[in-house]
Amino acid sequence: MKRFSFLLLLFTCFKGYAQHAGNNPIIPDMIADPSVIKIGDTYYCYTTTDGYGSGLAKSGPPVVWQSKDFVNWSFQGIFFPSANGQVYWAPSKPAFANGKYYLYPTLNYNIQVAVSASPKGPFKLANGADTLAGPHAPIPFVNGNGPKGTKGIDAEVFIDDDKQAYLYWAQRGATRLHKDMITLDTAITVINTKRKGYTEGPIVFKRKGIYYFLYTLDGHEHYQYAYGYSKKSPLGPFTFPADDIIAKTDSVQGIYGPGHGCVFNEPGTDNYYFCYLEFGIGSTNRQVWADKLEFNADGTIKPVQLTHTGISPLGRQRAPLNLAIGKKAAASSVLPDLKVKPIKDPSLNRTETYSAANAVDASNGTRWVAAPTDSTAWFSIDLGSVQKIKRTDAYFVKPTAGHAYRLEYSLDGITWTKCGGHEDVRIQSPHTDILAIKARYLKLTFLKGTPGLWEYKIY
Secondary structure, rough: OHHHHHHHHOOOOOOOOOOOOOOOOOOOOOEEEEEEEEEEEEEEEEEEEEEOOOHHHHOOOOOOEEEEOOOOOOOOOOOHHHHHHOOOEEOOOOOOOEEEEEEEEEEEEEEEEEEEHHHOOOEEEEEOOOOOOOOOOOOOOOOOOOOOHOOOOOOEEEEEOOEHHHEEEEEEEEEEEOOOOOOOOOOEEEEOOOOOOOOOEEEEEEEEEEEEEEEEOHHHOEEEEEEEEOOOOOOOOEOOOOOEEEEOEEEOOOOOOOOOEEEEEEEEOOOOEEEEEEOOOOOOOOEEEEEEEEOOOOOOOOOOOOOOOOOOOOOOOOOOOOOOOOOOEOOOOOOOOOOOOOOOOOOOEEEEEHHHHHOOOOOOOOEEEEEOOOOOOOEEEEEEEEEEEEEEEEEOOHHHHOEEEEEEEEEOOOEEEEEEEEEEEEEOOOOEEEEEEEEEEEEEEEEEEOEEEEEEOOO
């Protein structure tokens, strides 16, 4: 009976738009446009930082999330310093060539080239400049307009088995990259897809000799992905099957607008995964989800089953048992519920809640947020009995803006002793405190930064 109760607690649905204690969303932050790649034993996720306001002009600082198991993600600082404060979104995955890693983000509405000795960064503009001021853009896209009517945003890079690199971008643009990984071949291809209209977020990959080209349609709640394939070349010609829509809104599941994402493979296996943005609470307030990508015997792609459970842990590293799950949480204040406004789909019926319990519900899609008038915000947790505590991980809301906090513990909830935190503002997630204490209660008081928690974990 005790085991049943624990499992029920672990997997019970919670209030809020991401109600299920599964692995989706995969990362506790508002992010979008994911590009995922595994290098060595580490998964890297390059994204657009959402949550800073309405519209991409207010996107947040560039960070790269990392994980050993595809469940527990973290980042340390800004990985592309010269892009901080710029309009930054939709970085490609990094491509390794010439002994370096090349990245193709959209900066100030144009595709740029950045380079680093490590996938962790720091990245710099490929011409060596420290800022975007002055002439700097080797990729010939001007004012967001690409060659032949394409749009110079949302780059995707693909390197074939013969080491030839290709670049793809919004509105079906594609061409070869020269060996310097900076200059483009003058022969531009505009891929003639089955579905017409505006498209962005191209995805290109190769499996068993077949090249796949995925492209988005529409947007917001109606975002979806279609695809074609070629057995001849990464530039086509492409065949577009009858069942070419592989990802679209599932209103029954309550999963809306699977948009701009990527496909990644577990190296050495035939396991493929589709990583995508989900509508979230609208505009640039999205989150990243991932589900398995499967194929038919003839190589065509099966429609993706969008799920709340997502992908099981990958890799070999596993986290210890989180003592905080389902425990009693309290806070100094709570932001009022938000009724999400549909943009295109009236079937969207989503309310985001902000209770303290959201920070201990094992879901990356729910969060506690304090009221905006709360100048001395705090969050506390009651473990129910005195426990040995070795470590805590705080996944703050809006982590790319930085936080400072004080951590205290107590045996009785009355007398408190400081045990962690830091007074300087640090841009990272999670904020980890290494402890050697026995306590029933923990309390975190915010000194700087947005007072809120996606998740608070105790080990």
